[in-house]
Amino acid sequence: MAARPAPYLDDLNPEQRRAAETLDGPVLMLAGAGTGKTKALTTRIVHLMNTGRAGPGDILAVTFTNKAAREMKERVGRLLGQPAEGMPWLGTFHSICVKLLRRHAELVDLKSNFTILDADDQLRLLKQLVQASGIDDKRWPARMLAGIIDQWKNRAWTPDNLPASEGSAYDGKGPALYHQYQARLKELNAVDFGDLLLHVVTIFQRHDDVLRQYQRWFRYILVDEYQDTNVAQYLWLRLLAGGHKNICCVGDDDQSIYGWRGAEVGNILRFEKDFPGAAVIRLEQNYRSTPHILAAASGVIAGNRDRLGKELWTEAQEGEKLRLIGHWDGEEEARWIGEEIDAMQRGTRGMRPYSLDAMAILVRASHQMRAFEDRFLTIGLPYRVIGGPRFYERLEIRDAMAYFRLVVSPADDLAFERIVNTPKRGLGDKAQQKIQMTARQHGVPLVEGARLLLDDKGITGKAAGELRLLIDGLGRWGRMVGDADISHVELAEMILDESGYTGMWQNDKTPEAPGRLENLKELVKALEGFENLQGFLEHVSLIMDNEAGEEGEKVTLMTLHAAKGLEFPAVFLPGWEDGLFPSQRSMDESGVRGLEEERRLAYVGITRAEEVCTISFAGNRRVYGQWQSQMPSRFIDELPEAHVDVLTPPGLYGGGYGAAASSGIESRAAEANVYNSPGWRRLQARGAERPLSQPSEARHSVIDLQAMSAHTVGERVFHQKFGYGAIIAIEGDKLEIAFEKAGTKKVVARFITGADD
Ligand code: ATP
Ligand code: MG
Numbered sequence: 001m002a003a004r005p006a007p008y009l010d011d012l013n014p015e016q017r018r019a020a021e022t023l024d025g026p027v028l029m030l031a032g033a034g035t036g037k038t039k040a041l042t043t044r045i046v047h048l049m050n051t052g053r054a055g056p057g058d059i060l061a062v063t064f065t066n067k068a069a070r071e072m073k074e075r076v077g078r079l080l081g082q083p084a085e086g087m088p089w090l091g092t093f094h095s096i097c098v099k100l101l102r103r104h105a106e107l108v109d110l111k112s113n114f115t116i117l118d119a120d121d122q123l124r125l126l127k128q129l130v131q132a133s134g135i136d137d138k139r140w141p142a143r144m145l146a147g148i149i150d151q152w153k154n155r156a157w158t159p160d161n162l163p164a165s166e167g168s169a170y171d172g173k174g175p176a177l178y179h180q181y182q183a184r185l186k187e188l189n190a191v192d193f194g195d196l197l198l199h200v201v202t203i204f205q206r207h208d209d210v211l212r213q214y215q216r217w218f219r220y221i222l223v224d225e226y227q228d229t230n231v232a233q234y235l236w237l238r239l240l241a242g243g244h245k246n247i248c249c250v251g252d253d254d255q256s257i258y259g260w261r262g263a264e265v266g267n268i269l270r271f272e273k274d275f276p277g278a279a280v281i282r283l284e285q286n287y288r289s290t291p292h293i294l295a296a297a298s299g300v301i302a303g304n305r306d307r308l309g310k311e312l313w314t315e316a317q318e319g320e321k322l323r324l325i326g327h328w329d330g331e332e333e334a335r336w337i338g339e340e341i342d343a344m345q346r347g348t349r350g351m352r353p354y355s356l357d358a359m360a361i362l363v364r365a366s367h368q369m370r371a372f373e374d375r376f377l378t379i380g381l382p383y384r385v386i387g388g389p390r391f392y393e394r395l396e397i398r399d400a401m402a403y404f405r406l407v408v409s410p411a412d413d414l415a416f417e418r419i420v421n422t423p424k425r426g427l428g429d430k431a432q433q434k435i436q437m438t439a440r441q442h443g444v445p446l447v448e449g450a451r452l453l454l455d456d457k458g459i460t461g462k463a464a465g466e467l468r469l470l471i472d473g474l475g476r477w478g479r480m481v482g483d484a485d486i487s488h489v490e491l492a493e494m495i496l497d498e499s500g501y502t503g504m505w506q507n508d509k510t511p512e513a514p515g516r517l518e519n520l521k522e523l524v525k526a527l528e529g530f531e532n533l534q535g536f537l538e539h540v541s542l543i544m545d546n547e548a549g550e551e552g553e554k555v556t557l558m559t560l561h562a563a564k565g566l567e568f569p570a571v572f573l574p575g576w577e578d579g580l581f582p583s584q585r586s587m588d589e590s591g592v593r594g595l596e597e598e599r600r601l602a603y604v605g606i607t608r609a610e611e612v613c614t615i616s617f618a619g620n621r622r623v624y625g626q627w628q629s630q631m632p633s634r635f636i637d638e639l640p641e642a643h644v645d646v647l648t649p650p651g652l653y654g655g656g657y658g659a660a661a662s663s664g665i666e667s668r669a670a671e672a673n674v675y676n677s678p679g680w681r682r683l684q685a686r687g688a689e690r691p692l693s694q695p696s697e698a699r700h701s702v703i704d705l706q707a708m709s710a711h712t713v714g715e716r717v718f719h720q721k722f723g724y725g726a727i728i729a730i731e732g733d734k735l736e737i738a739f740e741k742a743g744t745k746k747v748v749a750r751f752i753t754g755a756d757d
Pocket of ligand 1 (some may be wrong): 011012013016031032033036037038039042237252255285286288564565566567606695
């Protein structure tokens with residue numbers, strides 16, 4: 001039989017081709033970002049099928065996200081041209097395991113119609129068990145246990161093969177509760193997320209016939225983003241590939257960013273041991289990014305010690321240097337990015353125009369999205385959020401908003417239903433039905449119905465006490481709505497605290513809880529921009545209305561984690577400040593290891609960019625109404641100077657957004673501002689100042705700050721905070737001023753106006 005033509009191979013370089021054509025035996029492709037790993041893997045699938053080596057049913061391909069799986073399916077379909085034979089099994093570990101487990105559920109005492117519990121259900125179940133065993137769940141929250149059990153499952157430890165070293169977990173009661181939890185799940189014919197993999201691994205380990213059947217079946221296994229597999233996933237792969245060993249894994253140790261979820265980079269190293277004789281393919285040519293972007297990313301990741309190490313090169317044109325800009329605060333950062341996106345769309349930055357689809361903002365923590373969402377809605381910039389709900393759709397935000405709604409309009413029954421038992425007040429379905437009935441009988445809102453029911457002693461015991469507290473609280477908060485003595489921001493915090501809602505998340509020990517608390521803080525911060533609660537609620541309802549997904553171009557907003565494997569012509573990376581990125585938590589909890597994982601995340605972020613990469617940071621962020629001054633991220637220091645342009649923040653030389661914005665900035669004066677921070681001074685010392693408004697030819701000129709100073713020694717000037725004074729010395733952009741009332745101080749020139757202005 002004549003070989004079928006394989007034109008798709010012509011698109012690959014020799015090493016990629018080797019990965020696509022080495023069809024037998026283990027293959028490990030280990031290569032940096034943008035070197036075409038995913039492309040080679042996809043081509044390999046096509047080649048397997050096109051050469052007749054394998055039918056779609058013989059191939060199993062695993063990716064990390066559903067989005068990635070969809071994209072790979074599309075690519076395969078395109079390359080093959082509508083395949084009549086169908087598509088291979090191609091999905092995430094979880095989606096594939098669901099299919100397998102449905103077929104063999106009885107082997108782990110389940111029925112094939114088992115339910116998959118979500119995190120809430122899982123927690124409810126664990127709480128019941130914790131309570132029944134008489135543990136003080138204040139000291140030992142059930143969420144903590146949920147986290148522990150998840151980690152055990154990630155390591156493929158069942159209750160029966162839990163190592164002795166885990167015996168002390170959860171006050172020594174962890175192992176027993178794990179047993180009970182798994183037993184209870186079986187009674188309920190249910191599994192949690194971690195079980196999907198764990199059960200399938202158990203089945204494979206205990207039932208050789210089943211394992212062999214799948215080994216025969218999936219003769220070719222392919223895995224993308226291999227660096228992020230956890231132990232259970234690794235075992236699963238090793239079992240499945242154990243017979244034929246036709247397994248091709250591709251990954252990049254520098255992009256391992258799921259250590260916190262149990263992923264182990266060590267799996268890459270283990271591969272060569274478990275699959276001796278594996279063809280190891282390294283790719284070094286990057287096809288995604290310009291040399292500047294690549295060099296900047298390489299410079300940052302070089303700070304990590306634990307690396308397999310690799311070089312990347314590209315044939316791409318020089319292009320733009322990586323752009324770095326500091327802002328006064330987070331709101332200004334959002335405003336600037338909004339304007340910059342607009343300008344880049346119109347092509348007024350000395351660069352080609354970029355469509356909205358070509359631009360993405362990648363944040364470290366999802367709470368950072370709020371400022372952007374608000375800003376984009378205000379200026380009417382279409383955007384999409386990927387890999388998670390939009391800010392105002394998040395569970396904790398909806399809960400909090402329900403409290404606010406109820407305080408402002410007590411007749412909002414939907415809001416009442418949402419929060420009456422959140423946090424748990426012991427009000428089960430029955431009690432809630434009674435409230436509904438009472439309200440209906442009297443033709444009053446639910447809040448009122450609840451009060452009547454309490455007065456009639458229709459609810460008793462602990463639940464009655466808790467409900468009374470809520471109803472009284474709602475009344476009290478409601479009376480404060482128009483009160484001049486308490487700001488709506490303080491009121492909002494009070495509502496969340498006194499209702500027990502904030503406390504609920506503080507006691508919560510799951511990995512998501514800190515993020516939810518940060519989102520709540522962010523919500524309170526958003527309130528500051530409004531005059532009162534009503535105004536804010538209206539704003540949000542308008543936002544929600546706007547959301548009906550119109551088609552058209554949109555800028556993408558997503559977390560760095562969700563951006564793995566993707567690429568965009570222009571990328572914005574905001575919030576590069578110590579404590580935010582690298583995150584405080586990662587540094588506190590995991591020390592150097594945590595920091596290295598954050599650095600890999602920085603590497604993932606920069607390498608998403610094809611042509612333009614803009615990193616920004618703010619000198620101040622508001623947390624619970626308090627200004628907090630921020631230090632530029634240590635990763636900024638690690639960017640190689642030669643590949644970075646430092647952009648001048650707007651307003652610094654009187655340019656920028658015009659009066660409204662700059663007066664806002666200046667009125668907040670110099671206490672904790674970015675231009676005074678050591679990090680910013682370091683950047684200035686590099687001398688690569690470049691006002692954005694400069695035409696592109698002038699970009700690389702170094703601006704003499706002294707010469708820019710419009711002031712002279714002896715001049716009488718005015719400062720918003722310190723009042724009148726006379727300049728006694730000028731040092732770069734800093735002025736030493738003898739203030740008439742405040743004494744001698746150094747201040748930044750931009751916060752000074754002439755005394756007569
Ligand atoms: P990541 O580590 O970020 O997942 P990757 O190694 O999987 O990156 P791909 O996404 O496969 O890289 O490829 C990056 C870009 O380079 C894509 O736009 C792809 O089409 C292009 N590309 C890959 N290989 C080649 C090639 N041989 N010739 C031209 N373009 C290529
Ligand atoms: Mg990839």
